[in-house]
Amino acid sequence: MADATQAATAAQPDARGFFGGEATGFGGRFIPETLMPACEELEREYLAAKKDPAFVNELEKLFREYVGRPNPLTFAARMTKDLGGAKIYLKREDLNHTGAHKINNTLGQALLTRRMGKKRVIAETGAGQHGVATATAAALFGFECCVYMGAEDVRRQALNVFRMELLGSKVVTVQSGQRTLKDACNEAMRDWMSSVRDTHYIIGSVMGPHPFPTLVRDFQSVIGREVREQMMEKEHRLPDAIVACVGGGSNAMGIFYPFLLDKDVRLVGVEPAGEGVDTHRHAATLARGRRGVLHGMKTYVLQDADGQTAQVHSVSAGLDYPGVGPEHAYLKDTGRAEYVSATDTEALDAFQYLARLEGIIPALESAHAIAHARKLAKELGPDKILVINLSGRGDKDCEEVRRLLK
Amino acid sequence: MSTVTRIQQTFASLKHAAFIPFFTAGDPDLGTTAALVREAAARGADLIEIGVPFSDPIADGPVIQASYYRALDKGFKVEQVFELARALRQDGLKTPLLCMVSDSLVFHRGLDAFFGAAKESGFDGMIVPDLPAGYEGDAARVAAAKGLDLVFLCAPTTPPERRALIAQRSTGFIYYISVAGITGTRMALPPDLEANVKDLRGRTRTPVCVGFGVSTPEQAAAVGTIAHGVIVGSALVKQIAELVKAGNTGEKLVKAIGAQVQALADAAHGKHA
Numbered sequence: 037m038a039d040a041t042q043a044a045t046a047a048q049p050d051a052r053g054f055f056g057g058e059a060t061g062f063g064g065r066f067i068p069e070t071l072m073p074a075c076e077e078l079e080r081e082y083l084a085a086k087k088d089p090a091f092v093n094e095l096e097k098l099f100r101e102y103v104g105r106p107n108p109l110t111f112a113a114r115m116t117k118d119l120g121g122a123k124i125y126l127k128r129e130d131l132n133h134t135g136a137h138k139i140n141n142t143l144g145q146a147l148l149t150r151r152m153g154k155k156r157v158i159a160e161t162g163a164g165q166h167g168v169a170t171a172t173a174a175a176l177f178g179f180e181c182c183v184y185m186g187a188e189d190v191r192r193q194a195l196n197v198f199r200m201e202l203l204g205s206k207v208v209t210v211q212s213g214q215r216t217l218k219d220a221c222n223e224a225m226r227d228w229m230s231s232v233r234d235t236h237y238i239i240g241s242v243m244g245p246h247p248f249p250t251l252v253r254d255f256q257s258v259i260g261r262e263v264r265e266q267m268m269e270k271e272h273r274l275p276d277a278i279v280a281c282v283g284g285g286s287n288a289m290g291i292f293y294p295f296l297l298d299k300d301v302r303l304v305g306v307e308p309a310g311e312g313v314d315t316h317r318h319a320a321t322l323a324r325g326r327r328g329v330l331h332g333m334k335t336y337v338l339q340d341a342d343g344q345t346a347q348v349h350s351v352s353a354g355l356d357y358p359g360v361g362p363e364h365a366y367l368k369d370t371g372r373a374e375y376v377s378a379t380d381t382e383a384l385d386a387f388q389y390l391a392r393l394e395g396i397i398p399a400l401e402s403a404h405a406i407a408h409a410r411k412l413a414k415e416l417g418p419d420k421i422l423v424i425n426l427s428g429r430g431d432k433d434c435e436e437v438r439r440l441l442k
Numbered sequence: 443m444s445t446v447t448r449i450q451q452t453f454a455s456l457k458h459a460a461f462i463p464f465f466t467a468g469d470p471d472l473g474t475t476a477a478l479v480r481e482a483a484a485r486g487a488d489l490i491e492i493g494v495p496f497s498d499p500i501a502d503g504p505v506i507q508a509s510y511y512r513a514l515d516k517g518f519k520v521e522q523v524f525e526l527a528r529a530l531r532q533d534g535l536k537t538p539l540l541c542m543v544s545d546s547l548v549f550h551r552g553l554d555a556f557f558g559a560a561k562e563s564g565f566d567g568m569i570v571p572d573l574p575a576g577y578e579g580d581a582a583r584v585a586a587a588k589g590l591d592l593v594f595l596c597a598p599t600t601p602p603e604r605r606a607l608i609a610q611r612s613t614g615f616i617y618y619i620s621v622a623g624i625t626g627t628r629m630a631l632p633p634d635l636e637a638n639v640k641d642l643r644g645r646t647r648t649p650v651c652v653g654f655g656v657s658t659p660e661q662a663a664a665v666g667t668i669a670h671g672v673i674v675g676s677a678l679v680k681q682i683a684e685l686v687k688a689g690n691t692g693e694k695l696v697k698a699i700g701a702q703v704q705a706l707a708d709a710a711h712g713k714h715a
Contacts, residue, residue, distance in 0.1 A: 058579070066545050066572045068501040070597040070619060072604065212507065218498060222507075225500040230621070232599060329546040330498060332572070342520050343550030344497040 053246020055366035062362035065245040109266035121413035122420035136428030138169035144255035146173035149236040156180040160224040162217035163354035164196025166240030171205035181205040186216040241284025242361030245332030256290025277302040280425035281404040283355035287427035308350035309377035319348035321360040351380035352400035378407035399428035449614040459666035460488035461707035464675030468513030481700040483537040486707030494543040501571035505676040524563035531564035567591035609646035659709035672710040
């Protein structure tokens with residue numbers, strides 16, 4: 037049964053967008069004044085939409101008839117046998133339309149965009165999955181769309197750039213800074229500053245200023261709700277552990293959230309350790325970051341000694357980010373979720389492992405979760421159940437992996 | 443604090459609109475920034491804003507961001523902005539100095555430590571563009587305790603209830619953003635500018651200064667007739683970058699920017715060429 041702490045955990049954030057209170061918590065709204073009214077409007081619109089059956093029904097219909105939800109919870113028989121530990125299930129977000137969990141959020145925000153009477157959307161993207169999902173939603177709703185993507189990611193994810201353009205979006209290559217996800221966020225924010233009156237910024241993860249971390253979590257929590265139902269159907273009980281990769285953390289938040297009150301379910305987030313968390317080339321924010329402010333939120337951030345955002349690295353473009361969603365920071369501090377990491381090498385191994393054992397090529401992001409699950413399954417033992425959030429498919433990564441394995 | 447700050451004294455004594463140039467600390471180098479500040483003060487700047495380079499400045503436009511990256515690439519450290527202010531004060535500079543800095547850097551050092559160092563080194567006010575009214579936490583209290591003004595920004599998109607809050611919280615002056623956009627040079631001033639500035643002035647006795655998008659003496663003259671102050675940043679920073687690129691550094695750069703500052707200051711002050 038849920039105790040008071042558990043209930044408090046699930047009731048976050050407070051009205052001002054802080055997880056764990058304003059004084060010591062995470063989240064908030066640390067943005068230029070120009071964007072304040074837009075965030076306030078979005079919050080009002082979202083609160084109203086949540087209670088509007090027409091909105092809820094339309095989103096559910098889109099999930100069903102456009103995304104293809106519910107997607108399966110697949111028993112990974114050969115992987116389970118190979119590891120000789122816990123029974124492993126895969127939540128198949130890779131089977132969604134556009135190939136990842138990102139579409140759950142972009143459709144929800146597209147509906148909000150239409151409610152607000154805006155006609156243009158913008159987005160940042162790392163691996164390109166959120167960019168593709170935003171471009172898809174924009175095409176479906178007839179919005180003008182512009183996606184910002186770092187030059188390094190444009191190189192790594194060329195196919196997704198083409199997909200976005202095919203869907204009618206403009207892709208802007210960002211040449212500033214490290215030329216990856218954080219720089220794409222800076223540019224998208226900058227666009228929003230001058231276009232805020234007719235443009236909605238579809239943030240792709242549980243990050244940014246309030247209410248984005250909350251509404252993205254809520255749209256993504258369809259993942260966890262389905263897992264719950266499917267688990268009860270198949271095993272007549274809840275799983276013992278849930279594993280998901282964490283960059284900004286939206287697929288993890290989506291699968292964790294409906295289980296926050298079930299304290300016997302271990303929630304495990306896997307961060308990108310790059311070349312190792314003790315090197316300077318990783319993006320394991322919760323493992324090595326400190327409290328800071330980035331992109332409108334108070335959260336854990338990887339910074340240098342002077343407070344400048346640190347250079348980060350991951351083989352996976354979607355996890356290559358120096359911050360993390362504020363709710364993950366809160367769940368780490370309260371101990372409700374545990375956070376570990378997997379290296380580039382472990383992720384590349386897991387990428388091939390799942391392909392060979394289960395006939396599923398995972399996204400490099402999701403491969404981080406697979407990598408840790410290989411250890412955790414053995415640790416848990418045979419009478420336990422482990423769910424891995426297979427957040428996306430790996431087609432987009434095949435070129436890059438082929439290059440790396442040469 | 444009941445004491446009158448240097449910024450408040452300046453506005454109280456001015457008979458015309460104030461001219462407020464912005465320079466990025468460490469672009470092209472700290473020595474030149476110091477010389478630029480001294481030159482600007484000598485050429486008619488009434489207050490001066492100094493920007494602290496940050497790796498992820500979401501409130502600034504591409505021109506200022508590029509200047510931040512140039513300074514950071516040369517190894518700029520936050521401590522150096524305090525050394526800069528200290529040196530300027532030791533030199534006898536009397537002009538009010540404002541420190542424009544991202545909340546990321548303030549939070550990293552700690553609010554009390556950052557504001558304390560700013561005050562001690564000779565700054566008179568703080569502008570933290572990503573710390574909007576209502577989310578400033580202890581910043582207003584700490585600034586007041588240290589004798590620093592804390593300037594809040596107000597945008598064309600800001601609704602009346604937030605304008606009231608900003609008018610109430612901001613000290614020294616209110617920084618009105620002339621365009622709903624990031625800092626940068628714009629061709630024409632937006633049509634809603636005058637009405638919005640008038641609205642703000644009707645809410646408070648705190649001076650209202652206009653920045654973001656003011657670049658030419660003509661614009662400065664126009665803004666000078668409706669606001670208490672005219673802020674120019676990107677136009678100067680852009681000119682500095684171009685001069686450096688063309689090989690004009692040191693004295694040559696300082697004199698050229700000085701002439702630009704004088705033209706803008708004269709225009710803001712209502713002196714017609």
